Amino acid sequence: MIVAAVLFVYAVLLCTLAPRLLRGARWAERAPRLGIAVWQALGASALTAAVLTGLALTVPTVRVSADLAQLLEACVMALTAQYASAGGAAAGAAGAVLALAVLGRTAWCAGTTLLRIRRQRSEHREVLALVGRPDATRGVVVLDHEEPVAYCLPGRHRRTVITTGALDTLDDDQLEAVLAHEHAHQAERHDAVLTWARTLARAFPRVPLFRTAEAEIARLVEMRADDVAAARSGRLTTAAALLAVAGGRTPAAALAAGGSTAAQRVRRLIEPHRPLGSLRIAAGSLTAAAVLALPLLVVGGPAAAATQLNYCPDGTPAAQVTTMR
Numbered sequence: 368m369i370v371a372a373v374l375f376v377y378a379v380l381l382c383t384l385a386p387r388l389l390r391g392a393r394w395a396e397r398a399p400r401l402g403i404a405v406w407q408a409l410g411a412s413a414l415t416a417a418v419l420t421g422l423a424l425t426v427p428t429v430r431v432s433a434d435l436a437q438l439l440e441a442c443v444m445a446l447t448a449q450y451a452s453a454g455g456a457a458a459g460a461a462g463a464v465l466a467l468a469v470l471g472r473t474a475w476c477a478g479t480t481l482l483r484i485r486r487q488r489s490e491h492r493e494v495l496a497l498v499g500r501p502d503a504t505r506g507v508v509v510l511d512h513e514e515p516v517a518y519c520l521p522g523r524h525r526r527t528v529i530t531t532g533a534l535d536t537l538d539d540d541q542l543e544a545v546l547a548h549e550h551a552h553q554a555e556r557h558d559a560v561l562t563w564a565r566t567l568a569r570a571f572p573r574v575p576l577f578r579t580a581e582a583e584i585a586r587l588v589e590m591r592a593d594d595v596a597a598a599r600s601g602r603l604t605t606a607a608a609l610l611a612v613a614g615g616r617t618p619a620a621a622l623a624a625g626g627s628t629a630a631q632r633v634r635r636l637i638e639p640h641r642p643l644g645s646l647r648i649a650a651g652s653l654t655a656a657a658v659l660a661l662p663l664l665v666v667g668g669p670a671a672a673a674t675q676l677n678y679c680p681d682g683t684p685a686a687q688v689t690t691m692r
């Protein structure tokens with residue numbers, strides 16, 4: 368029961384406190400990739416802790432043994448001991464419901480989100496095939512429209528799309544910056560990162576962590592793509608290019624160069640660039656890894672300890688059973 372309680376409290380603290388402490392953090396803007404990794408680690412850790420809370424309530428810890436018969440016997444004894452009492456059976460049932468509900472809800476939302484995005488991109492590609500003009504030199508599809516817009520449709524049949532309005536507005540350096548921004552989205556699979564964040568936010572809309580993580584990750588992938596573009600074309604050129612396409616609309620399931628965070632990103636590009644030092648990035652990466660591993664360590668500790676126990680030494684199996692709870 369202690370393990371389940373620790374995991375539950377950990378998940379609740381992570382889901383409520385982490386978004387308050389980390390929302391809009393300046394260090395993440397100085398190292399967007401690290402920021403994305405930290406938000407992903409927080410989400411995955413909370414999800415793992417919730418599932419393991421359920422499992423810890425449901426399945427007692429048994430001594431690991433190379434002898435399959437001995438292991439099965441220990442399992443049966445542990446389960447019998449737990450489910451012999453009404454309280455143990457109720458806790459086990461509640462744990463199973465919790466674990467299955469979290470896993471089932473996540474899988475359902477992941478499936479529906481992926482199918483919806485796939486359908487939207489497929490429909491959009493069909494429209495592009497009808498009205499777009501391939502520009503082999505630039506590797507883009509050009510749309511005849513006066514609104515300056517640039518975006519990419521990620522995935523297996525990826526497309527980078529730019530309107531004639533954007534081509535008329537941007538000079539060569541700015542166009543290079545916009546294309547570098549879109550290529551960064553595709554090369555670093557920002558679509559997959561965003562899809563996972565959206566899945567969790569849709570699956571558990573009342574959980575502050577997942578809502579905040581979705582918004583923060585959406586903001587940080589744009590900053591990361593800006594940094595790639597700025598490394599190629601310069602920060603001021605990228606900022607000017609961003610301003611030129613900032614007002615453009617973003618089609619569903621696409622990643623644009625503009626968007627709702629454009630003003631904040633332009634300000635960031637204009638301000639003096641102060642990337643996070645390698646030591647602080649290493650420390651942040653280690654922290655993210657620790658957050659990710661913590662739920663497994665909480666469960667793994669008692670399970671490892673249980674392997675040291677000698678089951679049934681005096682023929683009283685129920686007395687020797689320990690549980691993960």
Ligand SMILES: [Zn+2]
Pocket residue numbers: 548549552588589592622623624625
């Ligand atoms: Zn973008």
